[in-house]
Amino acid sequence: MESSIHTKFDNSIIIPELAKEPVEPHINLRPQNFDEYPGxxxxxxxxxxxxxxxxxxxxxxxxxxxxxxxxxxxxxxxxxxxxxxxxxxxxxxxxxxxxxxxxxxxxxxxxxxxxxxxxxxxxxxxxxxxxxxxxxxxxxxxxxxxxxxxxxxxxxxxxxxxxxxxxxxxxxxxxxxxxxxxxxxxLDYYTPAALSKILLRSAKIMNTHLEEDAALLLSKRCRGTPRIANQLLKRVLDFALVSNKVTIDCDIINQSLNRLGVDSEGLSLMDREFLKIMEERYQGGPVGLEAIAAALNEEKSTLEDVYEPYLVYRGFILRTARGRMLSDSGKMHLNNI
Ligand SMILES: Nc1ncnc2c1ncn2[C@@H]1O[C@H](COP(=O)(O)OP(=O)(O)OP(=O)(O)O)[C@@H](O)[C@H]1O
Ligand SMILES: [Mg+2]
Incomplete structure (x- = not known):
C-alpha cells in the first residue's frame, strides 16, 4: 500500500501514516542463533x-x-x-x-x-x-x-x-x-541471495514491508556486507517515511541509493574516488597504496581494511608485485558512471 500523494522527494516535512509507529533507530538487528544468520x-x-x-x-x-x-x-x-x-x-x-x-x-x-x-x-x-x-x-x-x-x-x-x-x-x-x-x-563477502534474506528479516523486525525484488536490488548494491545492507535499509526507510511511502519497492530503493551516492555496482563515493585517483593521477597504475592514501587524505590502513578488499574482490583493482593497478573492468565502470 502506498500513498498517492508524496512519492517524490522534496524538502517539505510530511507526516505520513508510518510516523504513527516510528522505527526505533537503534533496534537490534543482530542475529541470535544460526537460523537467523544467512550466508x-x-x-x-x-x-x-x-x-x-x-x-x-x-x-x-x-x-x-x-x-x-x-x-x-x-x-x-x-x-x-x-x-x-x-x-x-x-x-x-x-x-x-x-x-x-x-x-x-x-x-x-x-x-x-x-x-x-x-x-x-x-x-x-x-x-x-x-x-x-x-x-x-x-x-x-x-x-x-x-x-x-x-x-x-x-x-x-x-x-x-x-x-x-x-x-x-x-x-x-x-x-x-x-x-x-x-x-x-x-568470512567472505555475501551473495545477493543471502543479503536479501538478511534485509527481509531486518525489514520485518523494523515493521516495514520490503518487496522481494526491492530486497534483491538493494542486496546487489551493499558491497556484499550485512552491516552496510542494514545501514542502507535504514536510510531507505528514512527516505520512504519522509516521502510517505509505506511499502519499500525498487523505485524508492533506486531514488534513495542515488541520493546516497551509491552507484549501480554498490560502490560508494570513496570507492569511486579511489578508482578515479588511480586512473587520473597514475594512468591506472601500478601505484603504491601510500600514494593513493595521501591523495585521498585517508589512512593507508583504512584503505587496506575497508575499501580495497571489496574493490579487489570485484576485480576493479589488481594487486601486483609492482603495486595496485586499475583493471579493465575498473576503467569500464568509471567510464560508465
Ligand atoms: N549473517 C548475518 N545475518 C544477519 N545479519 C548479519 C549477519 N552478519 C552480520 N550481520 C549484521 O551486520 C552487523 C555487523 O556484523 P558484525 O558486527 O558481527 O561484523 P564484524 O565482522 O564483527 O565487523 P567488524 O570487523 O567491523 O568488527 C551486525 O549488527 C548484524 O546485525
Ligand atoms: Mg566485530
Whole structure:
C-alpha cells in the first residue's frame, strides 16, 4: 500500500501514516542463533558440528579465529556460539589490553566455561600476546615473580575457557598465536541471495514491508556486507517515511541509493574516488597504496581494511608485485558512471 500523494522527494516535512509507529533507530538487528544468520553456510554448518560435539563431550569449544573484512558478522558469530554453548561471553579488544598484567587479570578472573572474545586481536602487543600462548595451549598462566637469579615462575591453572579472536587482518597475526586457534575461518563477502534474506528479516523486525525484488536490488548494491545492507535499509526507510511511502519497492530503493551516492555496482563515493585517483593521477597504475592514501587524505590502513578488499574482490583493482593497478573492468565502470 502506498500513498498517492508524496512519492517524490522534496524538502517539505510530511507526516505520513508510518510516523504513527516510528522505527526505533537503534533496534537490534543482530542475529541470535544460526537460523537467523544467512550466508557463510559452510562455516555455520561446521560450527554447528563443533559446538554440538563440544557439548556432547562436556568440554569447551576449541579456540576460534574469525577473519575477514569489516561488517561480515565475526562478532555476531561469536555471540551465536556463546548462546549455542550456553556460555557467558566476555568481550575485550586488542588495543585496550596494553600491559601483560591487564590480560593476566582478565584471564585469572574468568569463570568456568566462559568465552573470551578478543576483537582486533592483531593489535595485541607482543608481550601481551605471549601470555596467551600457555593460557590457550595448556589452560595455564605462567607468572614470573621477582627478578634476576631469584626469579621464579608460578603456574596458575585456568578453568575451561575458549578464546574467540576476530580480525580484519589475518596476515598481521603472528604465527605462534595463529597456530593456537584450532578453528580458523575466513568470512567472505555475501551473495545477493543471502543479503536479501538478511534485509527481509531486518525489514520485518523494523515493521516495514520490503518487496522481494526491492530486497534483491538493494542486496546487489551493499558491497556484499550485512552491516552496510542494514545501514542502507535504514536510510531507505528514512527516505520512504519522509516521502510517505509505506511499502519499500525498487523505485524508492533506486531514488534513495542515488541520493546516497551509491552507484549501480554498490560502490560508494570513496570507492569511486579511489578508482578515479588511480586512473587520473597514475594512468591506472601500478601505484603504491601510500600514494593513493595521501591523495585521498585517508589512512593507508583504512584503505587496506575497508575499501580495497571489496574493490579487489570485484576485480576493479589488481594487486601486483609492482603495486595496485586499475583493471579493465575498473576503467569500464568509471567510464560508465
Ligand atoms: N549473517 C548475518 N545475518 C544477519 N545479519 C548479519 C549477519 N552478519 C552480520 N550481520 C549484521 O551486520 C552487523 C555487523 O556484523 P558484525 O558486527 O558481527 O561484523 P564484524 O565482522 O564483527 O565487523 P567488524 O570487523 O567491523 O568488527 C551486525 O549488527 C548484524 O546485525
Ligand atoms: Mg566485530
Amino acid at each position: 557463510q553456510e559452510r562455516i555455520c554448518e561446521n560450527l554447528k558440528v563443533y559446538t554440538q560435539a563440544a557439548k556432547l563431550r562436556g568440554k569447551m569449544l576449541d579456540h576460534c579465529l574469525f577473519h575477514g573484512p569489516p561488517g561480515l558478522g565475526k562478532t555476531t558469530l561469536a555471540g551465536i556460539i556463546a548462546k549455542t554453548m550456553d556460555c557467558q561471553m566476555k568481550v575485550t579488544s586488542g588495543p585496550v589490553i596494553e600491559r601483560a598484567a591487564d590480560l593476566m587479570g582478565i584471564l585469572a578472573s574468568l569463570e568456568s566455561k566462559t568465552i573470551l572474545f578478543i576483537d582486533e586481536i592483531h593489535r595485541l602487543p607482543a608481550n601481551v600476546e605471549e601470555i596467551l600462548y600457555s593460557a590457550m595451549e595448556d589452560m595455564r598462566l605462567d607468572i614470573l615473580i621477582g627478578q634476576g637469579p631469584t626469579a621464579r615462575t608460578v603456574k596458575f591453572d585456568l578453568p575451561p575457557f575458549c578464546i574467540i579472536g576476530a580480525t580484519t587482518r589475518a596476515g598481521a597475526i603472528s604465527a605462534p598465536l595463529r597456530d593456537r586457534f584450532g578453528i580458523q575461518e575466513h
